[in-house]
Amino acid sequence: MRALAILFTLLAPAWAAAAPCPVAGVGLPALPALSQAVQRGSVTIVALGSSSTAGAGASEPGRTYPALLEGRLRAAWPGVAVRVVNAGRSGETSSEMVARIGRDVLPERPDLVIWQAGGNEALRGREPAEFAAVMRVGLELLAGLPVVLMDNQRSPRMAERGALFDAELARLGLPVFRRSVAMGAWGADGAALVHGDALHLNDRGYECLAGELALALAEASWQPGAVVARTRP
Secondary structure: OOOOOOOOOOOOOOEEEEEEEOOOOOOOOOOHHHHHHHHHOEEEEEHHHHHHHOOOOOHHHHOOOOHHHHHHHHHOOOOOOEEEEEEEOOOOHHHHHOHHHHHHHHHHHOOEEEEOOOOOOOOOHHHHHHHHHHHHHHHOOOOOOOOEEOOOOOOOOOHHHHHHHHHHHHHOOOOOEEEHHHHHHHHHHHHHOOOOOOOOOHHHHHHHHHHHOOOOOOOOHOOOOOOOOOOOO
16 A cells, blocks of 8 residues: 555544444545645545535534635645535536536636536436536536536435436546545444435545545645554544
8 A cells, every 4th residue: 555645534523423323435536736735735626416425414504514624634734725616506417516616616716626516407307318428518517626526425315317327427437526435334333324315425424535535635736755543434
């Protein structure tokens, strides 16, 4: 194993349930642009998406995954100014997200865009190929920016149809943070992380998601010279 660059622990907050968040170990490939931003001492990430980015199911804005991710990354990268912009809008499809890239994403001059999409298309019976075509238009608008895609959550209302859209995301040729794999690894514990609407995550679910994603990003921004210590939260 290679040495890793950042001392990083995943600790559950005081308000969370006593049991630790499962650590699935969902990784990402190296992200050189993110690594360079960390070295510069300033990182801006835009989280683009729909309701599960906006935070449906969370009890307050500070418990959405982007807000929690910001805190986790500040802990992972001491001394680095980290800003995670929540550009999630509940109910949106990918075409609606594409329409506001010029307004909500590009002006932030992000070092990384995390784009969660496909859930509303799956729920509304849209065609996966149509979804993929819209995503390609959006990625053209984001050309030159590092992008990580996020696939769909696993929950009763999403069932198997979400996997069809996840397959289209994988064909776009960009890194995909596999939220579905993380939730699958959580197993029976995953049910305790889903909101009562049987679709979105709850507070603890978003905390576990933020921890998993923060670990993946910390490792993807690896720099030689130190060791990452992983602990279960």
